[in-house]
Amino acid sequence: NAGVTQTPKFRILKIGQSMTLQCTQDMNHNYMYWYRQDPGMGLKLIYYSVGAGITDKGEVPNGYNVSRSTTEDFPLRLELAAPSQTSVYFCASKTTTGGTLSDSNQPQHFGDGTRLSIL
């Protein structure tokens, strides 16, 4: 069981280039999230999805786009990379079904991150 898998692990982009950060999970989780983590800061939510075909903005969505065509995959796209987007990006997922806990309060499970530098 691989959990949440992110690719690539590292990437360097030039200003203005575009790229897609991949995230896939094999736990059949319906909720998926993208965060960015800047040095000395907690995680800030970029976008999230509550199921295939449904996405919504988080706290810092500007400069990013997402799609959720399948339950497993939740790619994050940078269209015009800017130096301010240099960060470590984490994908997470959670389930809201089953278990003895309140469905809505299940914890999120994180991938190992993608370290992105924009020069």
Next chain:
Amino acid sequence: GQQLNQSPQSMFIQEGEDVSMNCTSSSIFNTWLWYKQDPGEGPVLLIALYKAGELTSNGRLTAQFGITRKDSFLNISASIPSDVGIYFCAGHPLQAGSYQLTFGKGTKLSVIP
């Protein structure tokens, strides 16, 4: 948005010592989570708390959901070198719904052998 105040920001302790860190909020949370992040990896869940007053242990780790629902603490007993890392508190604010977690800025723990 919601703010979580996590303290201390960093700690240097001797191996074998106990550690305590906490998180506070100005608003009520209905879930508190504690994660640990090792260098180059994503956060890993340590303990989840769902009821005010709840006290939960995971090995040498103990965490509590404050009675006021506005705070939580994490204790680590008899620290060892592999405890090194960044510890994050996170929670679901009562008013924000279930989708989004609010994170503290983390407590960086260093253990001196």
